[in-house]
Amino acid sequence: MNITIDSLTKKYNDKSVLDIPEMEFQEGCLWGILGPNGSGKTTLVRIVAGILDSCSGNVLYQGDKYSDSIKKAMTLVFQRPYLIRSTVYENIAYPLRIRDINEQEVSSRVNELIESFRIQSIRDQKAWTLSGGEAQKVALARALVFKPRILILDEPTSNIDPESIMLLEERILDYYRKEKPTILMVTHNIQQAKRLCNRIAFMNEGKIIDSGSPSEIFGPGAIPKIKEFIKKGLI
Amino acid sequence: MDNFVSGFKDAFQLIITLDPEFFEIVRLSMVVSLTATLLAAIFAIPFGTWLGIKEFPGKRILVRIIYTLMSMPPVVIGLVLFLLFLRNGPLGEFRLNFTATAMIIAQFVLVTPIITGVVFNGTKERGPDIQALARTMGASPIQTVWLLIREMRINILSAVVTGYGRAMSEVGAVMVVGGNIKGHTRIMTTTIAMLRNMGEYSLAIATGIVLLLISFLINSLLYHWQQER
Numbered sequence: 433m434n435i436t437i438d439s440l441t442k443k444y445n446d447k448s449v450l451d452i453p454e455m456e457f458q459e460g461c462l463w464g465i466l467g468p469n470g471s472g473k474t475t476l477v478r479i480v481a482g483i484l485d486s487c488s489g490n491v492l493y494q495g496d497k498y499s500d501s502i503k504k505a506m507t508l509v510f511q512r513p514y515l516i517r518s519t520v521y522e523n524i525a526y527p528l529r530i531r532d533i534n535e536q537e538v539s540s541r542v543n544e545l546i547e548s549f550r551i552q553s554i555r556d557q558k559a560w561t562l563s564g565g566e567a568q569k570v571a572l573a574r575a576l577v578f579k580p581r582i583l584i585l586d587e588p589t590s591n592i593d594p595e596s597i598m599l600l601e602e603r604i605l606d607y608y609r610k611e612k613p614t615i616l617m618v619t620h621n622i623q624q625a626k627r628l629c630n631r632i633a634f635m636n637e638g639k640i641i642d643s644g645s646p647s648e649i650f651g652p653g654a655i656p657k658i659k660e661f662i663k664k665g666l667i
Numbered sequence: 668m669d670n671f672v673s674g675f676k677d678a679f680q681l682i683i684t685l686d687p688e689f690f691e692i693v694r695l696s697m698v699v700s701l702t703a704t705l706l707a708a709i710f711a712i713p714f715g716t717w718l719g720i721k722e723f724p725g726k727r728i729l730v731r732i733i734y735t736l737m738s739m740p741p742v743v744i745g746l747v748l749f750l751l752f753l754r755n756g757p758l759g760e761f762r763l764n765f766t767a768t769a770m771i772i773a774q775f776v777l778v779t780p781i782i783t784g785v786v787f788n789g790t791k792e793r794g795p796d797i798q799a800l801a802r803t804m805g806a807s808p809i810q811t812v813w814l815l816i817r818e819m820r821i822n823i824l825s826a827v828v829t830g831y832g833r834a835m836s837e838v839g840a841v842m843v844v845g846g847n848i849k850g851h852t853r854i855m856t857t858t859i860a861m862l863r864n865m866g867e868y869s870l871a872i873a874t875g876i877v878l879l880l881i882s883f884l885i886n887s888l889l890y891h892w893q894q895e896r
Contacts, residue, residue: 483799504805514796517818527804578805 719790
């Protein structure tokens with residue numbers, strides 16, 4: 433699903449935090465949204481995900497405005513995911529239950545994900561007893577279980593252990609290769625963006641200052657501002 | 668000290684002899700407080716939840732008013748209602764003074780801000796996260812409300828039990844509008860106040876002990892519920 437942004441702005445107390453005249457996230461691409469702290473990455477993906485209102489402008493999904501059918505085809509995995517007060521299994525099953533999927537199908541899909549995320553041992557554990565890495569695995573499994581056409585990830589691997597990061601990256605790539613959704617992934621990590629993403633949008637002060645393939649954005653032809661950020665270690 | 672010892676003995680005796688007059692007082696206390704709490708919960712849970720997740724002009728003032736009402740002296744509530752229910756008052760035609768209905772209304776007015784305030788505080792903390800989750804999972808508005816209620820159930824239960832405890836232990840408002848009429852509007856707290864005036868201290872203590880036992884039972888149920896989850 434194509435995501436088109438037109439004249440999108442967001443202000444907090446008259447301070448502009450987002451100002452994107454136009455941008456297109458093409459269907460079937462795995463986008464990395466990069467930029468220093470406070471550059472508007474999270475604000476952008478929250479508006480795209482429909483959980484934050486913009487001050488002006490539009491986001492169109494395959495040419496259409498946000499609607500119930502778009503909402504059902506899209507999801508966002510938060511940096512600190514909220515897990516419902518139930519077991520790991522029930523958390524992953526939740527999106528299927530609200531879509532009235534039959535119990536056999538629920539069981540099959542949830543168990544398949546539990547196995548692929550290697551979380552069998554915590555299947556019946558209550559969500560509030562999980563570590564950060566386990567919680568993030570459950571959140572990603574829950575996002576993938578209903579096969580969204582747009583998957584938005586807001587720093588899904590920050591503050592978790594390297595082994596969990598590797599597993600989450602593998603699962604994201606597996607899903608991408610299999611289903612070819614549009615993925616927007618906010619990350620601070622250039623190496624991670626290079627490993628996973630085939631398109632990059634680089635943000636600074638609420639604007640997308642450059643977009644293209646990772647080699648274009650980070651290669652020898654990178655724009656001076658991005659070179660400066662990299663050199664100073666700001667991302 | 669003798670009053671306490673004989674109070675315990677009397678409490679024990681009141682329970683095992685199933686004294687009909689005493690049990691009528693307990694029954695009416697529970698009916699009045701349960702009805703008031705239930706009605707307050709029906710109104711205050713959705714209202715507190717809505718207040719916790721919605722932003723609108725004047726919200727801060729509304730919240731301050733609710734907090735103020737949470738600590739409103741019950742006797743003032745009783746007095747205001749009493750004046751409203753007087754024969755020549757605006758609601759005089761309903762003849763509510765000195766009825767159990769008036770006591771239920773008084774407790775409803777007392778308990779509603781308490782349940783609203785507790786639910787509001789819980790929802791304000793976690794409501795936006797739950798709402799965001801529901802939306803990103805593709806939930807409909809009804810499914811979102813249901814998820815909110817499910818996730819906030821411990822907080823909601825605590826609010827209701829706090830409200831019920833307040834209603835059960837209240838004396839000022841029900842005394843003013845109910846009048847403590849034997850077999851009609853006499854409840855446990857008004858009985859204790861009356862027995863104290865009569866100098867029947869051990870019986871007053873006994874009634875107090877039964878009141879405490881009921882409170883303990885309710886709190887035990889809540890604790891059990893919280894531990895389970």
